[in-house]
Amino acid sequence: MTATRTRTAGPAVSDDRKTTYREAMREALREALRTDERVFLMGEDVGRYGGCFGVSLGLLEEFGPERIRDAPLSESAFVGAGIGAALAGMRPIVEIMTVNFSLLALDQILNNAATLLHMSGGQLPVPIVIRMTTGAGRQLAAQHSHSLEGWYAHIPGLRVLAPATLTDARYMLAPALADPDPVLIFEHGSLYNVSGELPADAGPVGIDHAAVRRPGNDVSLITYGGSLPKALAAADDLASSGISAEVVDLRTLRPLDDATIGESVARTHRAVVIDEGWRTGSLAAEISARLTEQHFYDLDAPVERVCSVEVPMPYARRLEEAALPQVGGVVAAARRAVGEPLPTGADTPERPPVSGRSG
Secondary structure, three states: OOOOOOOOOOOOOOOOEEEEHHHHHHHHHHHHHHHOOOEEEEEOOOOOOOOOOOOOOOHHHHHOOOOEEEOOOOHHHHHHHHHHHHHOOOEEEEEEEEHHHHHHHHHHHHHHHOOHHHHOOOOOOOOOEEEEEEOOOOOOOOOOOOOOHHHHOOOOOOEEEOOOOHHHHHHOHHHHHHOOOOEEEEEEHHHOOOEEEEOOOOOOOOOOOOEEEEOOOOEEEEEOHHHHHHHHHHHHHHHOOOOOEEEEEOOEEEOOOHHHHHHHHHHHOOEEEEEEEEOOOOHHHHHHHHHHHHHHHHOOOOOEEEEEOOOOOOOOHHHHHHHOOOHHHHHHHHHHHHOOOOOOOOOOOOOOOOOOOOO
C-alpha cells in the first residue's frame, strides 16, 4: 500500500522521498520490468541472492525466474546470450558483478556488441544494457578495485554512463534501454549506501549531457561517478578560502559532452580533472588533451589532473586511501591552478611525476 500525506495549514510539506542509491537503481529496474515485457535482468546471483550488491533484491519474487535469470559463472557466455537476445528483439539488462570480471567478456563487448551494427551495414542494432560495479575504497584489494570505465569509453559503438546522483541512478536506465546502441552503466561501489532525498520533481533525465552540480568562477573541477562527492567536498573547502570552484559531473563518458566542459572552462579559465583511473592513458588525459586542443586560449594555467597512484590497489585501508584521489589532493591541485599557495603546514600531495613512478 502506498502511503499518502495529508496537507495541513502551515509550511509546505516536501514531497521529496528519502532513498539510497541502491534503492533508486532497484526502483529503476522494477519500472523497466513492469513497463516493457521485453526487458529482463540476467547475471550471476541476481535472482535468489538479490545481486552481489543487493540491487535486485526482491525482483525474483516479483517477476519470476524467466525475467530475473541467474546465469552460470561465465561472463563471456551470459553477455553473449544478452547480445543474442538484443539481436532477437529483447531488451536485456546484463549485470556483471565488478568491472574486472567484464574483462572475461571483453571480446563479446568489443567485437560483437560494439561492432555488429557497423559490420552489418546498419541491419543489426544491439540494444543491450550492461551494468557493472566499478571503483575502489572498499578494501577489495587489487583484483576488485579497478576503475576501467575509461577503457570502455575508448570504444566506438558504445555509450558509457556513470550515474553519480540519486536522480541519475533512478532515471538513467530508461533512456539507456531506449538507446539502439549498447549502453554500459558503471555504478561506483562507494555510492550504493549513499542516502538522500530524491526530489519530488525528478523525472526522466537525458544521457547526452554533463551537468554543472555547483556553479563557480575561479576553477572547474571536472569529474564523474564516485569522485563527485569528493569534488563537491573540495569545492566547499576551497570556498572557505575564497576560491569559487565550479563542479562539472560528466555523467556520460562516451560520448563526452565537450560543450558543457568547454563552457565551464571558458568561464573559470582553469581546470582540474578528477579521475579514479590510473593517470597514464586515462579519461583525465583525454579531457586534458581536448581542453588543450579546443580551449587553449581560454586557459590561464595548465590543466591539473588528480588520479589514482599507478600501483595495484592495496588492501590495507590507509594505503588504499593514499592510492586514491582524495579531497586534499583536489584542493591542492585547484590552489595550484589559481596560483594560491597552500596553507602553512598543509599535508597535501604535490603533482605526481609524469611517469607515475616514485622513488
